[in-house]
Amino acid sequence: MARTEILAGLVVALALIPEAISFSIIAGVDPSIGLFASFTMAVVISIVGGRPAMISAATGAIALVVAPLAREHGLSYLIAAVILGGLFQIVLGALGIARLMRFVPRSVMVGFVNALAILIFMAQVPELIDVPWPVYPLFAGGLVLMLVFPRLTKAIPAPLVSIVALTALTIAAGIAVPTVGDKGALPTSLPVPGLPQVPFTLDTLTLLAPYALAFALVGLMESLMTAKLVDDITDTHSNKTRESIGQGIANIVTGLFGGMGGCAMIGQTMINVKTAGARTRLSTFLAGVFLMVLCIAFGPLVSDIPMAALVAVMVLVAFGTFDWHSIAPATLKRMPTGEITVMVITVAVVVASDNLAIGVIVGTITGLIIFARRVAHLVNVTAAVDPDGTQVVYAVTGELFFASSNDLVYQFNYTGDPDKVVIDLTDAHIWDASTVAALDAITTKYEARGKSVEIVGLNEHSATMHGRLTGELAANH
Numbered sequence: 001m002a003r004t005e006i007l008a009g010l011v012v013a014l015a016l017i018p019e020a021i022s023f024s025i026i027a028g029v030d031p032s033i034g035l036f037a038s039f040t041m042a043v044v045i046s047i048v049g050g051r052p053a054m055i056s057a058a059t060g061a062i063a064l065v066v067a068p069l070a071r072e073h074g075l076s077y078l079i080a081a082v083i084l085g086g087l088f089q090i091v092l093g094a095l096g097i098a099r100l101m102r103f104v105p106r107s108v109m110v111g112f113v114n115a116l117a118i119l120i121f122m123a124q125v126p127e128l129i130d131v132p133w134p135v136y137p138l139f140a141g142g143l144v145l146m147l148v149f150p151r152l153t154k155a156i157p158a159p160l161v162s163i164v165a166l167t168a169l170t171i172a173a174g175i176a177v178p179t180v181g182d183k184g185a186l187p188t189s190l191p192v193p194g195l196p197q198v199p200f201t202l203d204t205l206t207l208l209a210p211y212a213l214a215f216a217l218v219g220l221m222e223s224l225m226t227a228k229l230v231d232d233i234t235d236t237h238s239n240k241t242r243e244s245i246g247q248g249i250a251n252i253v254t255g256l257f258g259g260m261g262g263c264a265m266i267g268q269t270m271i272n273v274k275t276a277g278a279r280t281r282l283s284t285f286l287a288g289v290f291l292m293v294l295c296i297a298f299g300p301l302v303s304d305i306p307m308a309a310l311v312a313v314m315v316l317v318a319f320g321t322f323d324w325h326s327i328a329p330a331t332l333k334r335m336p337t338g339e340i341t342v343m344v345i346t347v348a349v350v351v352a353s354d355n356l357a358i359g360v361i362v363g364t365i366t367g368l369i370i371f372a373r374r375v376a377h378l379v380n381v382t383a384a385v386d387p388d389g390t391q392v393v394y395a396v397t398g399e400l401f402f403a404s405s406n407d408l409v410y411q412f413n414y415t416g417d418p419d420k421v422v423i424d425l426t427d428a429h430i431w432d433a434s435t436v437a438a439l440d441a442i443t444t445k446y447e448a449r450g451k452s453v454e455i456v457g458l459n460e461h462s463a464t465m466h467g468r469l470t471g472e473l474a475a476n477h
Contacts, residue, residue, distance in 0.1 A: 001280075003155075008276030009286025011160045011313075012268050016042075016057055016291050017302060018310050019268070021183040022123075026063040027260050028070045029078065031184030034058040035295055036191040037259030042288030044250040046281045050242030051227040053234070053278045055268040055287055056250060060123070061218050061356055062261050069211045070260075080196040081208045082261035085215035086251030092216060093244025101224050101240060105371075107339040108363035110326045111346025112225050115359055117322035118351055120267045120314055127178070127311045134175050135308045138166055142312030157276040159313045166309040167301075180310070181303025186295040191257040216248075219263035221357040223247050226264035230273055270317050338370040376403035379428075381411040391420040397427040402434035409438055414445045421446055426457030436469040 016038050024034030038057035045056040070078040128139065142162045149158040170177060198204050227243050251261045272278045272287070294302045325331055332340060345366050350359030379398030386392070394412065398404060412421075423439070430436065443453045458466060 002282070004276065005278050005280055005282040006286060007157050007160060008272050008278035008283040010290050011157045011163075011276050012055055012272050012283065012287040013290035013294055014163055014302075014305065015159070015268055015271055015310060015313055016055075016265075016287065017186070017294065017305075018180050018183050018307065019265070020058045020291075021180075023058045023060050023063040024184065024260065026060060027067050027078070029075055029260055032187040032191075033075070033258065033260045034063075035187055035291065036257055037254050037262050039288045039292045040191070040254040040257050040259050041250050041262040042284055042291065044253045045246055046285035046288070048242075048249045049246035049281075049284075050239035050244075051230055051264075052238070052281045053269075053273050053283055054223075054227055054230050054238075054243075054264050055272050055284055056223065056247065056262055056264050057268065057288075058260055058262040059219075059222065059265055060354075061222055062215060062263055064354065065215050065218055066211060066260060069208075073207070076196045076198050077204075077208065078260060079255050079258060080198045080204070081211045081215060082259070083196070083252050083255035084205075084208050084212035085219065085261060086248045086253075086255060088212055088216035089220055089248030089251060090245050091248075092220060093241055093246075093248060096241065097220060098224060098240030098244050101228060103368070104225070104228075104360065104364050105339075105342060105367040107342040108346050108360060108367055109225070109228065110323050111343040111363050112350070112356065112360055113229060113321060113323050114326065114343070115347040115350035116266045116356065117318045118347065119354070119356075120321065121318035122351075124311045124314050124318070127307050132177055134170075135177050135306075138170070138175075138177060138306055138308035139312050139315075142166055142309050143316060146312065146316055154277075159271060159275060159316075162312060163305060163309045166312075167305045170306045171304055175306075178307045179303060180305045180307065182307070186299040186303060187292075188296060188299065190292065190296070191259070193256045194258070196255070215251075215261060218355070218357040219247055219251070219261070220244055221360055222266070223264035225356070225360060226266050226269055229266070230269060233273055234279060266321070267314060267317050270321050271313065274320055275317065338367075338374065342367040342370065372401075372403040375399050375401075376407075379404040379408070381408070383413070385418065390418050391422060392417045393422045393424055395424045395427070399431060400425075400428050400435040400438075401431040405432075405435040405438040408435075409441050409445075412442055412445075414449055414451075417446070417451065419451050421451055421453045423453065423455045424457045425455060425462060428457075428462070429459065430462035430465050432465075433469055433473060436466055437473040439466070440470055440473060 020034035020038040021031040024031045041056045066078050066081060069081055145162045146158040149161050224240055227238050227240060231238055254261055272283050342363055346359050346363030349362045350356055382395050384393050446453045
């Protein structure tokens with residue numbers, strides 16, 4: 001068990017190095033800033049986080065959020081925003097933002113996973129364009145090795161074997177291909193804690209707050225979605241509130257150590273959990289520790305790792321992450337059109353914006369709108385006039401809320417009905433003020449014609465809401 005966790009941590013550390021350097025370049029900061037962030041994020045979250053075996057480090061989504069701040073105001077302001085963003089995450093976590101994950105439909109989750117796989121794959125494509133020809137056989141060799149090696153033994157993670165084998169081959173044969181070292185210089189010493197050199201004024205806070213809030217929301221969204229995904233893969237439950245607060249603590253520590261901040265990393269988490277089989281906090285902790293050891297103690301050797309080896313690992317991760325079952329013709333035939341639409345929209349928005357948070361929000365809103373429309377059509381109104389013609393009973397069935405109750409007013413015959421009208425809501429449920437307002441409008445229309453209305457059959461929740469709001473919602477004239 002411990003060997004699995006240790007080897008998983010080593011594979012993840014090797015995969016983190018080029019990613020952290022790349023994200024540093026996106027953010028417009030020195031490569032060491034991204035590597036320090038990955039080290040502190042992984043180590044701290046392994047202790048305070050709520051999802052064991054999940055990897056948190058410097059990410060592309062966070063880099064995109066803070067890049068304008070670093071470009072216009074410098075590194076100190078970026079680090080101050082990271083610390084403030086961490087504070088926001090702790091507050092949002094304590095307020096229960098994790099509970100909002102219940103409102104994310106399954107089709108959005110599937111879209112999120114598929115979009116993620118596409119983004120991971122697309123991020124590797126530039127590494128295979130305009131490169132020396134030996135990159136291609138090395139890349140292909142890496143893929144074959146990772147597919148074949150697990151059949152021989154699963155004691156050592158196949159990606160680790162592939163990285164070591166390809167690195168040894170390129171060094172021994174003197175093959176000139178792009179390496180990790182070409183991405184940027186690795187740090188030679190540990191980060192030192194300190195406060196960012198920014199004026200502690202209201203103006204600074206006003207400048208930083210929008211970036212910090214965006215940072216906090218994007219980081220939490222990505223982390224909570226990834227945690228949910230790992231829950232599904234491992235058939236275990238994790239504490240999302242603890243994870244939210246843990247992300248905040250990890251980002252504050254990261255900022256104090258001069259890192260660029262981060263959140264959960266789907267690609268590296270998939271390597272850790274799916275490919276390497278890790279399940280505990282030890283793998284996350286060791287991924288951070290090994291990252292620094294590799295950079296500081298084995299910098300020259302790590303710099304010689306061919307990018308082709310790491311690209312092969314990430315391409316395999318992308319294919320393994322994609323939910324192929326979700327696009328199988330048999331699945332698409334059975335799935336409701338609305339659910340397929342939500343999945344496609346989520347994927348399209350994530351890929352187009354390069355932002356997972358935006359895609360999840362748009363997908364969730366689309367899902368809720370489709371659900372509301374579907375439920376609204378399930379409301380039914382039937383009228384039954386008494387044989388003596390003195391009373392009419394309207395039976396209303398279904399869920400009454402803003403989308404369904406707007407049409408309710410037009411379902412009654414105000415002029416032709418007898419003097420006594422009964423509205424039976426035994427098989428209905430009142431969910432909001434819009435429905436109470438609609439019932440008040442119906443009552444008013446009948447009373448204007450000298451007819452009485454009685455509402456019967458309310459369940460406890462509906463009766464409480466109706467009793468509290470009826471007569472209070474019309475504008476005062």
